[in-house]
Amino acid sequence: MNLNCFVPQQREDETVEEIEVTLEEIKAINFVDVEGLKYKKCAKKMKLSVNELQYIIINARKKIGRALTEGRVIRIIEEQPIKTLCKFRCAVCGEIYNIDYTKNEIICPLCFSKEIMTNKEAGFCNM
Ligand SMILES: [Zn+2]
Numbered sequence: 001m002n003l004n005c006f007v008p009q010q011r012e013d014e015t016v017e018e019i020e021v022t023l024e025e026i027k028a029i030n031f032v033d034v035e036g037l038k039y040k041k042c043a044k045k046m047k048l049s050v051n052e053l054q055y056i057i058i059n060a061r062k063k064i065g066r067a068l069t070e071g072r073v074i075r076i077i078e079e080q081p082i083k084t085l086c087k088f089r090c091a092v093c094g095e096i097y098n099i100d101y102t103k104n105e106i107i108c109p110l111c112f113s114k115e116i117m118t119n120k121e122a123g124f125c126n127m
Contacts, residue, residue: 025060091115
């Protein structure tokens with residue numbers, strides 16, 4: 001695979017937003033939908049859990065479907081894999097939330113507190 005974007009031949013409106021699909025999503029679609037790999041095998045190959053793979057595939061199909069039906073450019077971007085999602089518990093209100101710590105500021109979505117507990121401190125761990 002050597003691509004960085006997919007452009008529809010006729011673009012009705014050049015200002016229509018591009019749809020960003022990650023390299024990981026493209027790989028997953030390639031393995032599962034093009035090569036016909038089973039989820040389990042593909043997940044192993046991509047070092048993901050089956051759940052994570054399912055999530056990626058659903059997202060990718062939705063985005064690609066939208067690009068096709070809305071005539072949008074698909075921009076293929078490299079993004080940190082979903083593994084960078086991390087669970088935090090708010091030290092103030094107790095809300096548990098996922099944050100991509102490579103991108104987002106760690107802040108509680110409920111009470112906007114920046115005081116957090118990590119998995120270990122809060123005594124839960126399922127990542
Ligand atoms: Zn909170």
